[in-house]
Amino acid sequence: MIVKAVERVGDKVRLLDQTRLPGEETYHDYEDYRELIRAIRRLEVRGAPAIGITAAYALAVALKQSGDATRSNIEKLAAEIKAARPTAVNLFWAVDRVLGKIPGNGLNSLASALEIIWNEAEAIHEEDRLMCQRIGEYGAELFKDGDTILTHCNTGALATGGIGTALGVIYTCHQQGKNIRVYADETRPLLQGARLTAWELKKAGIPVTLITDNTAGMVMRQGIIDGVIVGADRIVKNGDTANKIGTYSVAVLARAHDIPFYVAAPMSTFDMVTESGDRINIEQRSPIEVTGLFGIPVAPAGIEVYSPAFDVTPNELITAFITDRGIIPGGRK
Amino acid sequence: MIVKAVERVGDKVRLLDQTRLPGEETYHDYEDYRELIRAIRRLEVRGAPAIGITAAYALAVALKQSGDATRSNIEKLAAEIKAARPTAVNLFWAVDRVLGKIPGNGLNSLASALEIIWNEAEAIHEEDRLMCQRIGEYGAELFKDGDTILTHCNTGALATGGIGTALGVIYTCHQQGKNIRVYADETRPLLQGARLTAWELKKAGIPVTLITDNTAGMVMRQGIIDGVIVGADRIVKNGDTANKIGTYSVAVLARAHDIPFYVAAPMSTFDMVTESGDRINIEQRSPIEVTGLFGIPVAPAGIEVYSPAFDVTPNELITAFITDRGIIPGGRK
Numbered sequence: 001m002i003v004k005a006v007e008r009v010g011d012k013v014r015l016l017d018q019t020r021l022p023g024e025e026t027y028h029d030y031e032d033y034r035e036l037i038r039a040i041r042r043l044e045v046r047g048a049p050a051i052g053i054t055a056a057y058a059l060a061v062a063l064k065q066s067g068d069a070t071r072s073n074i075e076k077l078a079a080e081i082k083a084a085r086p087t088a089v090n091l092f093w094a095v096d097r098v099l100g101k102i103p104g105n106g107l108n109s110l111a112s113a114l115e116i117i118w119n120e121a122e123a124i125h126e127e128d129r130l131m132c133q134r135i136g137e138y139g140a141e142l143f144k145d146g147d148t149i150l151t152h153c154n155t156g157a158l159a160t161g162g163i164g165t166a167l168g169v170i171y172t173c174h175q176q177g178k179n180i181r182v183y184a185d186e187t188r189p190l191l192q193g194a195r196l197t198a199w200e201l202k203k204a205g206i207p208v209t210l211i212t213d214n215t216a217g218m219v220m221r222q223g224i225i226d227g228v229i230v231g232a233d234r235i236v237k238n239g240d241t242a243n244k245i246g247t248y249s250v251a252v253l254a255r256a257h258d259i260p261f262y263v264a265a266p267m268s269t270f271d272m273v274t275e276s277g278d279r280i281n282i283e284q285r286s287p288i289e290v291t292g293l294f295g296i297p298v299a300p301a302g303i304e305v306y307s308p309a310f311d312v313t314p315n316e317l318i319t320a321f322i323t324d325r326g327i328i329p330g331g332r333k
Numbered sequence: 334m335i336v337k338a339v340e341r342v343g344d345k346v347r348l349l350d351q352t353r354l355p356g357e358e359t360y361h362d363y364e365d366y367r368e369l370i371r372a373i374r375r376l377e378v379r380g381a382p383a384i385g386i387t388a389a390y391a392l393a394v395a396l397k398q399s400g401d402a403t404r405s406n407i408e409k410l411a412a413e414i415k416a417a418r419p420t421a422v423n424l425f426w427a428v429d430r431v432l433g434k435i436p437g438n439g440l441n442s443l444a445s446a447l448e449i450i451w452n453e454a455e456a457i458h459e460e461d462r463l464m465c466q467r468i469g470e471y472g473a474e475l476f477k478d479g480d481t482i483l484t485h486c487n488t489g490a491l492a493t494g495g496i497g498t499a500l501g502v503i504y505t506c507h508q509q510g511k512n513i514r515v516y517a518d519e520t521r522p523l524l525q526g527a528r529l530t531a532w533e534l535k536k537a538g539i540p541v542t543l544i545t546d547n548t549a550g551m552v553m554r555q556g557i558i559d560g561v562i563v564g565a566d567r568i569v570k571n572g573d574t575a576n577k578i579g580t581y582s583v584a585v586l587a588r589a590h591d592i593p594f595y596v597a598a599p600m601s602t603f604d605m606v607t608e609s610g611d612r613i614n615i616e617q618r619s620p621i622e623v624t625g626l627f628g629i630p631v632a633p634a635g636i637e638v639y640s641p642a643f644d645v646t647p648n649e650l651i652t653a654f655i656t657d658r659g660i661i662p663g664g665r666k
Contacts, residue, residue, distance in 0.1 A: 022633040183639075186623065186632075188521060188545040194624070194632040202633050209637045212521040212623055214546045214579030218644040221581065246547030248554065252589045253582060290519065290545055291527070293626045299519075299527040300355040300535050304542045306516075311551040 002171055002204050003157050005050045006057070008122065011064060013057045017044045018158060022199040033062035033081065040084040040091070047159025049128045052094030055081050056121035059098050060114060069113040074102055094124055125161045131266045131324040132162030139169030139229065139264055139322040140176055147173075147226040148181040150216060153244035154196035155231030155264065165264040166229040167197065169322060174206050182208040183219055187246060189289040189307060213246055220257040228254045229322070232265035239315025239331055240277025245308050251317035255332060263313075263330070264322040277312035285309050335504055335537050336490050338383045339390070341455065344397060346390045350377045351491060355532040366395035366414065373417040373424070380492025382461045385427035388414050389454035392431050393447060402446040407435055427457055458494045464599045464657040465495030472502030472562065472597055472655040473509055480506075480559040481514040483549060486577035487529035488564030488597065498597040499562040500530065502655060507539050515541040516552055520579060522622040522640060546579050553590040561587045562655070565598035572648025572664055573610025578641050584650035588665065596646075596663070597655040610645035618642050 003025075007014040012029040013036060020026050028044070030036045036058040039045060045054050062077040063069065078095050085091055098120045102113060143149065149170060156167030163171040173180045182201055187193035194210055201208040211219065219225055228250055234242040241247075241263050254261040274280065287305035292298060299305075318330030336358075340347040345362040346369060353359050361377070363369045369391040372378060378387050395410040396402065411428050418424055431453045435446060476482065482503060489500030496504045506513045515534055520526035527543055534541040544552065552558055561583055567575040574580075574596050587594040607613065620638035624630060632638075651663030 023630050186521070188519070188547055191631050198636050199633040202636060207637070209639050210623060210632055211639050212546070212578065214521055214582060215639060215641065215644075217582030217585055218578065218641060219639070221644075245545065245551065249547060249550030249582065249586060252550055252586055256585045256589065290543060294629050296627050297356050298524050299543055300532040303531050303535060304540070306542050306544050306548060306552070308548065308551060311548075311554075 002163055003200050005047065005158050006045055006054045006125075006161065008057055008118070008125070011061070013054065013061060015039055015045050015054065016158070018046055018196070019044055022195050031061060033058045033065060033077070036061060037081060037084045047154075048088065048090035049160040050158070051085065051088050052090035053121070053125045053128060053161045055084065055091045056094040056098045056124050059095060060117040060121055063110070063114055063117060067110060069110040071102065071104065074099065074113065097124065128161035130162070132160050132164055132168040133172075134324040135165050135264050135266065135322055136163055136168035136172030138324075138326055139262065140172040140178070142260070142262065142320075142322070142327070143169070143173050143178065143180065143227060145178040147178070148183065148224050150183040150185070150219065150225045150228045150250070151197060152185045152193065152230045152247055152250050153187045154192040156197060156200050158196050158200050165231045165266070167201070169229055169264055170201070170206060171204060174204065180206060182206060183216075183225065184208055184210050185213045185216055185246065185250070186210060187244060188213055189285065192244070216250055217253045220253055220259055225257070225259050227260045227262060229262045229264050232263050232269050233310055234280060235263065235265060235270045235321065236274040236277055236280065237272050238276045239318060239321075240280070241313045241315070241318060242277065242280045242310045243313065245311050248311040248313045248317075251313045255317055260319040261317060261332065262320055262322050263318055266324045277314060280310075280312055282311070283309040335496055336533050338380065338491050339378055339387045339458075339494060341390055341451070341458070344394070346387065346394060348372055348378050348387065349491070351379055351529070352377055355528050364394060366391045366398060366410070369394060370414060370417045380487070381421065381423035382493040383491070384418065384421050385423035386454070386458045386461060386494045388417065388424045389427040389431045389457050392428060393450040393454055396443070396447055396450060400443060402443040404435065404437065407432065407446065430457065461494035463495070465493050465497055465501040466505075467657040468498050468597050468599065468655055469496055469501035469505030471657075471659055472595065473505040473511070475593070475595065475653075475655070475660070476502070476506050476511065476513065476560060478511040480511070481516065481557050483516040483518070483552065483558045483561045483583070484530060485518045485526065485563045485580055485583050486520045487525040489530060489533050491529050491533050498564045498599070500533070502562055502597055503534070503539060504537060507537065513539060515539060516549075516558065517541055517543050518546045518549055518579065518583070519543060520577060521546055522618065525577075549583055550586045553586055553592055558590070558592050560593045560595060562595045562597050565596050565602050566643055567613060568596065568598060568603045568654065569607040569610055569613065570605050571609045572651060572654075573613070574646045574648070574651060575610065575613045575615075575643045576646065578644050581644040581646045581650075584646045588650055593652040594650060594665065595653055595655050596651055599657045610647060613643075613645055615644070616642040
């Protein structure tokens with residue numbers, strides 16, 4: 001079964017508590033928007049699309065609770081929700097999109113405002129679901145029965161409103177009856193591959209083998225990997241792609257072993273303003289994620305750490321982009 | 334200051350308790366050989382050369398305790414020490430070498446037997462120290478003031494009786510007054526790079542930056558790495574080299590960025606019987622090292638894990654071997 005990160009259940013919003021994974025599968029049904037904000041803040045839901053959908057639903061929950069359908073009140077609630085994670089662009093986008101549906105000159109009734117907001121939030125969710133599905137369908141054409149795919153980080157049902165991007169391709173192959181095996185990089189420092197990707201694929205009944213990031217080169221050399229699929233945080237004009245740290249190394253290894261390297265991402269990930277990857281500003285993560293695990297030090301106190309959140313894979317290492325509008329060839333010869 | 338993993342102090346053996354690193358620097362002076370065996374077993378001392386030296390010293394400690402210099406008693410004690418870690422080849426070799434110095438037809442006195450054993454154990458230690466020093470001297474010629482070196486795993490003073498192999502080169506550069514910077518891969522699953530390499534380099538006053546294994550490709554692409562040095566567990570006839578998992582990926586990345594890739598190892602690491610790397614049997618580590626950290630699960634229960642202890646880097650990716658007898662060119666063009 002493919003898991004659902006976020007779901008509308010009547011007037012409530014159901015979240016899978018991802019902070020408890022992979023140990024426990026716990027769902028919470030929220031009818032208090034302040035608790036939803038708290039859930040977003042403590043990473044119970046993660047992944048840009050899933051956060052955006054949750055935030056849009058949260059506005060409906062908030063309006064019902066407040067009972068005040070004036071424009072000024074809805075705007076106040078929206079601002080509160082948008083403050084849940086100040087750098088989550090998708091969260092702002094989703095809340096603003098819902099807000100844009102509310103007539104500027106006041107509303108007739110609470111019921112009609114609620115209907116508008118729920119409908120628009122569901123539309124956002126449904127579009128994301130379809131987008132994942134289309135990426136999955138286009139991408140699945142690239143793989144055949146018996147293939148083994150290596151992936152990095154988590155870009156699956158846990159991060160989106162649907163079946164995911166890179167994992168969406170894998171789920172679609174599986175749904176089509178192809179026997180697909182997956183090698184999942186654990187993805188240090190935050191181990192999204194171990195905690196999330198391995199968990200959701202196992203739950204969906206797809207054979208998955210967990211490896212340390214250090215092992216990717218060796219399994220490629222053994223000839224057991226037929227293709228690599230990763231997601232993307234941003235794809236710029238020349239095709240250079242920012243994604244989770246380690247993606248670049250995997251791309252270099254894939255080329256060295258003549259293994260296709262695919263980036264699966266919606267068209268909305270393309271940034272046609274930024275010319276090339278060297279213009280992308282790379283966020284630095286906290287050293288603590290590298291020097292300590294669960295509060296236990298694994299490196300000497302005060303050690304210098306370089307821990308970029310992302311790296312940039314140049315287009316020349318990318319075989320193709322798998323998008324919701326079809327396959328776009330990459331720059332790899 | 335370059336740390337000492339093992340040291341003879343009068344009739345005692347001083348070990349740095351590596352299980353307490355990087356949090357605490359604790360030394361134990363052992364005068365009970367059973368405690369030394371326990372220390373070897375619980376990985377207070379690690380690295381093949383350091384374990385061998387400790388075991389040789391342990392035989393002297395054991396003989397003094399037992400007070401019985403008969404051949405049969407010494408053999409019994411030797412067998413007990415050799416059982417400390419049943420797969421540590423260097424441990425058998427060192428104990429057998431010391432044992433070989435004991436005349437087969439009985440001994441004149443406890444004092445003379447003790448002298449023979451301490452002397453031979455010290456000879457083993459001194460040879461290892463000199464071997465490291467020679468590797469360091471040959472290797473240092475390859476680097477110049479201001480160079481930045483990337484290394485993987487731990488091959489330093491903590492693993493040997495001297496300054497180490499790969500780190501021996503770095504220490505020697507530093508002693509020669511060259512300003513050398515180091516990037517240390519953390520080296521999953523056991524994090525020897527974070528726990529040990531970063532610790533001992535920092536203690537020696539050498540600037541070191543800790544990175545996740547995922548970050549090696551990115552720093553190479555940034556153009557800040559002048560060379561890579563790793564150790565070796567075994568180098569076979571055609572130059573293929575078995576070393577800690579992840580070494581192969583680093584070698585591929587180094588070639589892709591036109592960065593020299595060096596293997597630093599004593600001549601004793603060369604296995605001239607095995608023809609090529611594909612004949613090397615790769616030990617599998619326990620999945621628990623990948624699925625849990627400090628007993629806390631980071632992957633779903635029952636997940637399949639592939640966790641080889643080593644990988645094999647083909648000679649064609651190696652620029653040169655830095656040995657105690659000089660530099661041997663590798664197969665990289």
